[in-house]
Amino acid sequence: MNKTITIAHGNGGEENNELIKDIFYKHFKNDILEQSEDAAVIHNGELAFTTDSFTVSPLFFPGGDIGKLAVCGTCNDLAMMGAKPKYLTCSVIIEEGFSSRELEKIVRSMKKELENNGAMVVSGDTKVVPKGSVDKLFINTTGIGEIAYKGISAHHLKEGMSILVSRDIGVHGATIFAAREGIALESTLETDCASLYPQVKALIDAGIEIVALRDATRGGVSAVLNEWAKASNVCIEVEEEKIPVQEQVKGICEMLGFEAVDLANEGTFVLAVAKEEEKRALEVLHRTHENATVIGTVTQLHTGKVILNSSWGTKRFLDLPTGELLPRIC
Numbered sequence: 001m002n003k004t005i006t007i008a009h010g011n012g013g014e015e016n017n018e019l020i021k022d023i024f025y026k027h028f029k030n031d032i033l034e035q036s037e038d039a040a041v042i043h044n045g046e047l048a049f050t051t052d053s054f055t056v057s058p059l060f061f062p063g064g065d066i067g068k069l070a071v072c073g074t075c076n077d078l079a080m081m082g083a084k085p086k087y088l089t090c091s092v093i094i095e096e097g098f099s100s101r102e103l104e105k106i107v108r109s110m111k112k113e114l115e116n117n118g119a120m121v122v123s124g125d126t127k128v129v130p131k132g133s134v135d136k137l138f139i140n141t142t143g144i145g146e147i148a149y150k151g152i153s154a155h156h157l158k159e160g161m162s163i164l165v166s167r168d169i170g171v172h173g174a175t176i177f178a179a180r181e182g183i184a185l186e187s188t189l190e191t192d193c194a195s196l197y198p199q200v201k202a203l204i205d206a207g208i209e210i211v212a213l214r215d216a217t218r219g220g221v222s223a224v225l226n227e228w229a230k231a232s233n234v235c236i237e238v239e240e241e242k243i244p245v246q247e248q249v250k251g252i253c254e255m256l257g258f259e260a261v262d263l264a265n266e267g268t269f270v271l272a273v274a275k276e277e278e279k280r281a282l283e284v285l286h287r288t289h290e291n292a293t294v295i296g297t298v299t300q301l302h303t304g305k306v307i308l309n310s311s312w313g314t315k316r317f318l319d320l321p322t323g324e325l326l327p328r329i330c
Contacts, residue, residue: 005019006324007324007327008322008323008324008325010218012217012218012220012223012264013218013219013223013321013322013323013325014319014320014321014322015322015323016218016219017320035153035154035155036154036227036231037080037153037154038050038076038077038078038080038081038213038214038215039077039078039080039081039143039145041081041147045147045150046146046147047083047144047145047146048077048081048082048083048143048144048145048146048147049142049143049144049145050074050077050078050142050143051074051140051142051143052070052073052074052140052141052142053138053139053140054066054069054070054073054138054140054141054330055135055138055328055330056069056176056329056330057135057176057180057328058176058179058180059102059106059136059137060102061175061176061179061191062175062178062187062189062190062191063175063191063192063193064190064191064193064266065105065109066106066137066139067105067106067107067108067110067113068110068113068193069193069266069330070090070110070139070140070141071088071110071113071114071117071141071195072113072193072194072195072196072266072267073141073217073330074088074141074142074143075088075113075117075119075143075145075197076195076196076197076215076266076267076269077143077215078143078145078197079145079195079196079197079200079213079215080152080196080200080213080214080215081147081152081213082147082150082151082152082200082213083145083147084117084118084145084146084197084201085117085118085119085143085145085197086118086119086120086143086144086145086146087119087120087122087144088114088119088120088122088141088142088143088144089121089122089123089124089125089140089141089142089143090110090121090124090140090141091125091126091139091140091141092124092125092126092137092138092139092140093127093128093129093134093137093138093139094126094127094128094129094134094136094137095128095129095130095131095132095134095135095137096128096129096131096133098137103137116195117197148201148204149200149204149210152210152211152212152213153211153212153231154227154228154231154232155231155232156211156212156232156272157211157212157228157229157231157234157272157298158232158234158298159298159299159300160274160275160297160298161211161272161273161274161275161297161298162272162273162274162277162278162281162294162296162297162298163225163236163238163270163271163272163294163295163297163298164270164271164272164273164278164281164282164285164292164293164294164295165216165243165244165269165270165271165292165293165295166196166268166269166270166271166285166288166292167192167244167268167288167291167292168244168245168246168249168268168289168291169220169221169243169244169245169249169260169261169263169265169268170220170245170249170253170261170262170263170264171190171192171246171249171265171268172191172193172264172266172329173220173263173264173265173325173326174189174246174248174249174253175189175190175191176191176264176326176329177256177326178252187248188248189246189248189249191266191267192265192266192267192268193266193267194266194267195267196215196267196269198288199284199285200213202284202287202288203271203281203284203285206280206283207280208273208277208280208281208284209273209274209277210271210272210273211272211273212228212270212271212272213269213270213271213272214227214228214269214270215265215266215267215269215270216264216265216268216269216270217264217265217266217330218329218330219262219264219320219321220260220261220262220263220264220265220321221243221261221262221265221268221270221295222259222261222262222306222318222319222320222321223320223321224270225238225270225296225306225318226305226306226318226319226320228270228272229303229304229305229306230304232298233303234299234300234303235298235299235300235301235302235303235304235306235307236296236297236298236299236305236306236307237296237297237298237301237306237307237309238295238296238306238307238308238318239295239296239309240308241310241311242293242294242295242296243260243261243293243295244291244292244293245260249263256326258325261318262321262325263325263326264326264329264330266330271285272298275297278294282294302317305317306319
């Protein structure tokens, strides 16, 4: 690993995985941590526990802000383990001179999203640092959820299973880019930032046998699929033409030289189910987003790898994203 930390180490891709493995896992190693799930399963499988920090720039963007992002991000990590979000902590680091009016606007946004999840903030911490020490405002949220559906794991994928996405992908990353570059007024793009537990609960209530769930945040869908392929020692084959992407997102990807599968999402998840469950799972997902779809299947062609099948009949490996991508998107 490099001797110094770079922006690329926070991208959710190859460098980020390397940083976590070579430093944090090396010293914090334990059976729970090594599961590498969105949230730790604790207390005899009854509770899910997670933490996340948010440094997005700009703080306000079409469809959301750092406060909504913080609550959705933590609650969604709990939901991906089949848990209903219950209790959160909230810690903020505020730059001297930050507007109290904007801070209250952000906190109101957090309150609204907490209500959407039926959760509450029960503890917190506030620090104010000298001007220039941080960029306006950083938020950390930690969450505890009660597991309603047990056994969800990235380690349980088997040959023949289907891979689905809950909606079109890459919208959050594209929205943040548009906001930064001042082209938001020319675009109708809005972040996909949303609380995902209602959709997960709908799947549970419908009796869908969920194998794995993961919200495709930093590193996007490609990071999720690669993590799953390695965790279960399987191959995941994805049909490129079936991946739902908005035209505006495609345009921004062309501008940046990126792929939509690498861009961050904050209200989109990937789901693995048995082949015979895919139709019923889609029926549930379509209640929220009509473009939810099956994008691939689990095989044994190249274990530990993700293969992208193009509409031209070609195949290529879809690797973990590398490089800086878009820093500070969450």
